[in-house]
Amino acid sequence: MKKLIEGLEKFQAGYFSLHRDLFEELAHGQKPRILFITCSDSRIDPNLITQAQVGDLFVIRNAGNMIPPYGATNGGEGAALEYALHALGIEQIIICGHSHCGAMKGLLKLNKLAEDMPLVYDWLKQAEATRRLVKDNYKDLEGEDLLEVTVAENVLTQLENLHTYPIVRSKLHQNKLSLHGWIYRIETGEVLAYDSVLHDFVAPHSRLPAPEPEYNFHPSCEIKKEQA
Amino acid sequence: MKKLIEGLEKFQAGYFSLHRDLFEELAHGQKPRILFITCSDSRIDPNLITQAQVGDLFVIRNAGNMIPPYGATNGGEGAALEYALHALGIEQIIICGHSHCGAMKGLLKLNKLAEDMPLVYDWLKQAEATRRLVKDNYKDLEGEDLLEVTVAENVLTQLENLHTYPIVRSKLHQNKLSLHGWIYRIETGEVLAYDSVLHDFVAPHSRLPAPEPEYNFHPSCEIKKEQA
Amino acid sequence: MKKLIEGLEKFQAGYFSLHRDLFEELAHGQKPRILFITCSDSRIDPNLITQAQVGDLFVIRNAGNMIPPYGATNGGEGAALEYALHALGIEQIIICGHSHCGAMKGLLKLNKLAEDMPLVYDWLKQAEATRRLVKDNYKDLEGEDLLEVTVAENVLTQLENLHTYPIVRSKLHQNKLSLHGWIYRIETGEVLAYDSVLHDFVAPHSRLPAPEPEYNFHPSCEIKKEQA
Amino acid sequence: MKKLIEGLEKFQAGYFSLHRDLFEELAHGQKPRILFITCSDSRIDPNLITQAQVGDLFVIRNAGNMIPPYGATNGGEGAALEYALHALGIEQIIICGHSHCGAMKGLLKLNKLAEDMPLVYDWLKQAEATRRLVKDNYKDLEGEDLLEVTVAENVLTQLENLHTYPIVRSKLHQNKLSLHGWIYRIETGEVLAYDSVLHDFVAPHSRLPAPEPEYNFHPSCEIKKEQA
Amino acid sequence: MKKLIEGLEKFQAGYFSLHRDLFEELAHGQKPRILFITCSDSRIDPNLITQAQVGDLFVIRNAGNMIPPYGATNGGEGAALEYALHALGIEQIIICGHSHCGAMKGLLKLNKLAEDMPLVYDWLKQAEATRRLVKDNYKDLEGEDLLEVTVAENVLTQLENLHTYPIVRSKLHQNKLSLHGWIYRIETGEVLAYDSVLHDFVAPHSRLPAPEPEYNFHPSCEIKKEQA
Amino acid sequence: MKKLIEGLEKFQAGYFSLHRDLFEELAHGQKPRILFITCSDSRIDPNLITQAQVGDLFVIRNAGNMIPPYGATNGGEGAALEYALHALGIEQIIICGHSHCGAMKGLLKLNKLAEDMPLVYDWLKQAEATRRLVKDNYKDLEGEDLLEVTVAENVLTQLENLHTYPIVRSKLHQNKLSLHGWIYRIETGEVLAYDSVLHDFVAPHSRLPAPEPEYNFHPSCEIKKEQA
Ligand SMILES: [Zn+2]
Ligand SMILES: [Zn+2]
Ligand SMILES: [Zn+2]
Ligand SMILES: [Zn+2]
Ligand SMILES: [Zn+2]
Numbered sequence A, B, C, D, E, F: 001m002k003k004l005i006e007g008l009e010k011f012q013a014g015y016f017s018l019h020r021d022l023f024e025e026l027a028h029g030q031k032p033r034i035l036f037i038t039c040s041d042s043r044i045d046p047n048l049i050t051q052a053q054v055g056d057l058f059v060i061r062n063a064g065n066m067i068p069p070y071g072a073t074n075g076g077e078g079a080a081l082e083y084a085l086h087a088l089g090i091e092q093i094i095i096c097g098h099s100h101c102g103a104m105k106g107l108l109k110l111n112k113l114a115e116d117m118p119l120v121y122d123w124l125k126q127a128e129a130t131r132r133l134v135k136d137n138y139k140d141l142e143g144e145d146l147l148e149v150t151v152a153e154n155v156l157t158q159l160e161n162l163h164t165y166p167i168v169r170s171k172l173h174q175n176k177l178s179l180h181g182w183i184y185r186i187e188t189g190e191v192l193a194y195d196s197v198l199h200d201f202v203a204p205h206s207r208l209p210a211p212e213p214e215y216n217f218h219p220s221c222e223i224k225k226e227q228a
């Protein structure tokens, strides 16, 4: 704690003093562009790895960077998501998993957690879709390889889950939202992004997943769109 | 997004390259010392304001830096808390609220949120203890003053809630855990910490809240302690 | 009731006698090919409109042909779904909405139901994703047109929800499951099926939505697939 | 699916064309007389076994024809029940179990389902009243005999559960509702109905369970009734 | 508190000293004969009004003497019920309502409670079956008369709810349990008991509701019973 | 039951007749001073051990004298608590555990209850904070000693839980509420009270735990207090 309190003073005397204008402006309201959902893991610093400025990223962090399906939990995840999209008008969501994720390791040996960490156990059961998919489809993998696949599939599971949220579905329908799946590799510092055409995680500069346009079913709506 | 992807490259070429050894070490496991619970607000960067290194802070972020009472929710909060204390052996928890918090603003006009942001509404009802305390006890306040008090009281509510978690109660009993309540002021860059003796938020260097020792009821235990 | 009891006798003397072999065989076990999810509405008779034989359709019926997201409810929907896919090995799911649906009418005036039909109100809130999408995106519609669009969008919402179920995600990954969205029009007796390429509901013979193939992320898996 | 789509055409060209008037009338609204609650099992076709016309039966179907106690679940069961009684004014409820029911077989070996079909496991725990009654009271039975008794007792459990629903209790009090317990035997095509006087399932024509009249406690009410 | 602490001493010096043998025996285990469920109301003293000795009554007390349907709540009611029947072997349950019950008054003006007493509001919604029955069937009553009827109907609602508990259903089937509905009138000190034949609350000595015998469906069981 | 019904008559002819005035007054409304929360155990008679008069104690009784954290359960505990403090204006809460408590015995062998008493099992999991604290901190205890400590720690756990209730937190802040932890020893008839200064349970006359004053954070409030 001592070091941390010294850090507070160092921050105020250093970074804060140099960016006094920015913080003054931020005191009047935040206008982040990105909702960044990632793991609680101490090795991830969202602002550092994206070199984003203070005020750029609205951040949700929990064990395993999870967003359970709409209605499945009453924790803070859905509320922060709704606030980001409705109150702040954010139009980009990134779900960022990471290599060596302790939560995903736990998911692969779930039953061993029930006794000692019952809350972790209950929470990871929310990722049952990941667990079952991996168990049924990657029977020949183990160790690091299995973990790596689990991290990747889990990012996709959470992207699926996002689609069940009312505000997400509505914004996607309006082409006002895009969803991104990332994996951060601690050992190389690189980030891979899911490419929905290639069905793989690739370097993010190659191609960004476009928001899939959705359509209206009613003729009169279609006409309006064409005219617009 | 373009800027963010450029940031990823900048991070890898810059900070990561300079700290390659640190990240290599971290790839073998995290050993954070602090569980840092704060708001999703984009204006808070935990590592920046504490000048903590990558790997130092295990972070939970949601709207309003809340930890509902044990059993009240099945979101990620309790699981990350349990993981931090049981799996990682963390012995320091900081709950960090902040000035101009949108979640606390929402709490002060809760009924207006039910229609447009039902998930935010439901989540903030978890802070009913804060809302009722403020409503009953600070009737003469309004505007910024009221918000400021709400932010402060909410940090204390969350500290109370922490006490209901089995692992927290057990670790407190062993003197292996201390809890800290912070408020980060965006406009000044300063952090105030709750002082349980002064019953006020003060500059954190003045005095740190000591973990309140707890006692055993059984003579034989008492004796063991004395001998130890 | 009198008429119904006479019907029982008529069935036994008539249809049953004529198909005694079929029923004897069925007594040894069911082997349905289709999971048919539709509304409780009395005007829908799944076996009649599909001319399916006894034993062909495993049927879930509730108000509004809904399958809430995984984990959101603890009613019979998820269990019947899981039983159909895991225990019976069914590989085709049809979600069949219908014109003039009373549940969808209720969804469009939801707040009026809270007082008199609280359980209906609570249940329809599970279709909030449909309600919000329609409210935000079809502001120029009303009456029959609005209802028609709501029925259609609700079928798509339920298809999205299906993707969050562990067994569904795993089976889709194996290409062992396909999902179909239907609308039954009472007044014409026709059925329209959702075409994911056209993004519209069309006559079902034109083109069937192919199960979208999913991919493995791990090289060794890819290789196995190629060899297979 | 091919066969099913041909069935759709066959239905429209055949049955629908012959009953065009009926469907046109039904398009203006349903007026079913019976709420029929039965299992999702593919071997049950409610309209076929009762020879009821399209529009006669409002149908709830789930695994095990269950209606959990009021408040115990938030699935579609309670909502469809409430809609049937309040919005449609239905005055007859039939709960129809059946021989060889897979759900009841599952109930008799419940613990074996927890691993592979967790949702089925959770759902069947809603029939714990059936399971415990059978386990405690029919210790000498096994195999087909045990299953048969379980099916029968489960129908009675669900009838008990119905009594806890506000709308059911209120309608019973007004003598505006009667409840019926049925068992459909696939191998013989017969239906047995519960007789509350004989305390047994018998051929349904012998005697129908009369709605048990309930009484008011207040003198002034009693008088009104007598005058009426 | 002062008076209470003096009472403790008075008890120990007086009643306890006189019944030292009884308490010594009780210290080895309780063997109560009755599960007594009543309101938290301070005007009810179960041991006083029944003149029961210490050790005779196992007592559940909450606002409105309620036992919600099985599975509807996770409070202490179901657990204490199960413990009483399974662990203690109790074979008599009394649900005892009372005149001037504040909880029932609250139920009659439920919506007014939502704001100030949200937990009371949520709890009383568990008595919705009482509220709706009274609202639909006693439209001509008001004031004291309405309250009196509500208290009576609520006792019957709770008796219905009891039937949904697995252990209750199983014990009733074995004729090892009887259920009693009582109303205690504070102003007269009298207790009325529900008579299921008269369908009314009457003086309890006139006739006790016999446990309704239940029957087995399976011939072999019937035979065994006859032999036994 | 026969004895009990005779007791009713004895009460009415005896105690009631002698205190007719008191009961008449009570019929107009209760004004209890104490909320007394204790176990359902038949060996506890709150009015007897405190020698309190009818009308003095508002009583909550469940297995283990538990008040789960705010929001964790939807049983009657929170509602009765809220009613006592808000509607009745009670300012003293006593949580009274007792020696030889069957619920606490169950807590110490929790896993053995899951099969036979699932509701008791689920309920006792609400006392996980007690169970874990005892398991981690009193490893050298067993038998009666372990049970005694568990009873004591559980009273403290429930006191902690009380702090999470909005009305409790607000009243504590106003110095309008005090909380007391008691243990009743059946074999000696004595009661011990928790002393927060000594951190031990002692004879209640020695010192009463004073309501810990809480403070406002806002200067203007502080000033008002000083002036008052
Ligand atoms: Zn992680
Ligand atoms: Zn905030
Ligand atoms: Zn419908
Ligand atoms: Zn079945
Ligand atoms: Zn009462």
Ligand SMILES: [Zn+2]
Pocket: F039, F040, F041, F063, F064, F065, F098, F100, F101, F102, F103, F104
């Ligand atoms: Zn006890």
